[in-house]
Amino acid sequence: MSGNLADGERAGAARPCLEIACDESGSDGENLTGGNTDVFAHASVSLSVTAAAAAVRETRDRIRSPAEEYKANHLLREKHRAxxxxxxxTDGPIHGRARVHLMEKTYFVVDRAVSLLLDDPEGAVTLFREGRRTFGEEGWRAFLDAANRLLRVRPNGDPVEIFYGTADSLARAHPGTDAARILERLAATRPRAESYRAGCADGPPLIPVLNPLLPAIVRTAALWSGDGRPVTLVHDRQNMLTPDRIAWIEQTARRAGVGLAGVRLVVARDDARVQVADFLAGIARKIASDELNGRADPALTALLRPYVDPASVWGDARSRALLADPVAG
Incomplete structure (x- = not known):
C-alpha cells in the first residue's frame, strides 16, 4: 500500500516523505469490556488534500445533509447505502489508498492481562477462544471485567483480590479444561500483579497497558513504510497524544525499523484527509462489530476486506479469516 517512486525519480536519490492522515473510532478510554463499542479502529489514508476534499465534497453532494461536519454515521444510514x-x-475515491487496523477489545484485554502476568501470548489466544464456551456467558463476562479492572490505572475496589478471586472460582468450577489450566497458572502470578498495581499507584504510566491507540499508530506507520519510504503521520488531535507519548511512538517505531519521520496533530475539520480517515474508521468499526456479533452484511464485509490490516488484533480465527485480506499489506 505504500507509494511508488515518483516518475523520473533517480535510483538511489533520497525519497520524499509520504504524508498519511489518520483517525480512530471506538475509543472508550480504559473501559474496554463495558464501553459503548466492542471494536477499536484506526484508519489511515494516502490522499492529497485536493483529492480528499473532492471525496468529502462528493459525499456531501450525494447525502445532502445540512450537518456542518459529516461523520461515518451519515454513510452508515440505510438510506445512504449507495x-x-x-x-x-474498487473504483471509489479511496481504494488502494487507505488502510484500517482493527482491534477486538475483549481479546485485547485478555492478551494484555495474560502477557503481563504470564508472558504467554499463545495462552491468551487459548483462554480467549475457550473461555466463553467453558465458563458460560456470565462467568466469561466476570473474568473479562475482572481483567479489565486489574489493568486500569484507576480501578474501583481491590482489583487484585477481585481478579484472583474470580479466576480461582472459575478454575475450581471447570477443572481439567484448557481455560481452567491457564487460570490455574495465573494463580501464581499475584506478586507480579501487585507490583503492577503499586506502579500505577505512583502515578499514571506514560503508556497505559489498556490503551489501543498508541500501538495502533505504530502499526499504521509500519503499514505505509514497508517499502522503505519514510512517512509522516497527520493525526486528529487526541488528549492521549501528548508530546511524551508522541516521542514514545516515534522511538518505538524506529527501534522496530519503521521509517516514521514524525507525528503531527491537526484539527480534523481543518484537514479533509483526516475527515476521510474518520469516515473509514467509523465504517470499519461498525462492519467489524456486526461481523463479530452475527449481524454481518456479506456485501459490506467484502467491500471492507481489502482495507483491513492483516495484522489486526482478533482472538477469533473465523473473524480474522472473514475480515482480513491475506494478500494486503
Whole structure:
C-alpha cells in the first residue's frame, strides 16, 4: 500500500516523505469490556488534500445533509447505502489508498492481562477462544471485567483480590479444561500483579497497558513504510497524544525499523484527509462489530476486506479469516 517512486525519480536519490492522515473510532478510554463499542479502529489514508476534499465534497453532494461536519454515521444510514458502497468500491475515491487496523477489545484485554502476568501470548489466544464456551456467558463476562479492572490505572475496589478471586472460582468450577489450566497458572502470578498495581499507584504510566491507540499508530506507520519510504503521520488531535507519548511512538517505531519521520496533530475539520480517515474508521468499526456479533452484511464485509490490516488484533480465527485480506499489506 505504500507509494511508488515518483516518475523520473533517480535510483538511489533520497525519497520524499509520504504524508498519511489518520483517525480512530471506538475509543472508550480504559473501559474496554463495558464501553459503548466492542471494536477499536484506526484508519489511515494516502490522499492529497485536493483529492480528499473532492471525496468529502462528493459525499456531501450525494447525502445532502445540512450537518456542518459529516461523520461515518451519515454513510452508515440505510438510506445512504449507495454512498457507502461508492466510497469503498474498487473504483471509489479511496481504494488502494487507505488502510484500517482493527482491534477486538475483549481479546485485547485478555492478551494484555495474560502477557503481563504470564508472558504467554499463545495462552491468551487459548483462554480467549475457550473461555466463553467453558465458563458460560456470565462467568466469561466476570473474568473479562475482572481483567479489565486489574489493568486500569484507576480501578474501583481491590482489583487484585477481585481478579484472583474470580479466576480461582472459575478454575475450581471447570477443572481439567484448557481455560481452567491457564487460570490455574495465573494463580501464581499475584506478586507480579501487585507490583503492577503499586506502579500505577505512583502515578499514571506514560503508556497505559489498556490503551489501543498508541500501538495502533505504530502499526499504521509500519503499514505505509514497508517499502522503505519514510512517512509522516497527520493525526486528529487526541488528549492521549501528548508530546511524551508522541516521542514514545516515534522511538518505538524506529527501534522496530519503521521509517516514521514524525507525528503531527491537526484539527480534523481543518484537514479533509483526516475527515476521510474518520469516515473509514467509523465504517470499519461498525462492519467489524456486526461481523463479530452475527449481524454481518456479506456485501459490506467484502467491500471492507481489502482495507483491513492483516495484522489486526482478533482472538477469533473465523473473524480474522472473514475480515482480513491475506494478500494486503
Amino acid at each position: 454512498v457507502l458502497e461508492w466510497l469503498l468500491a
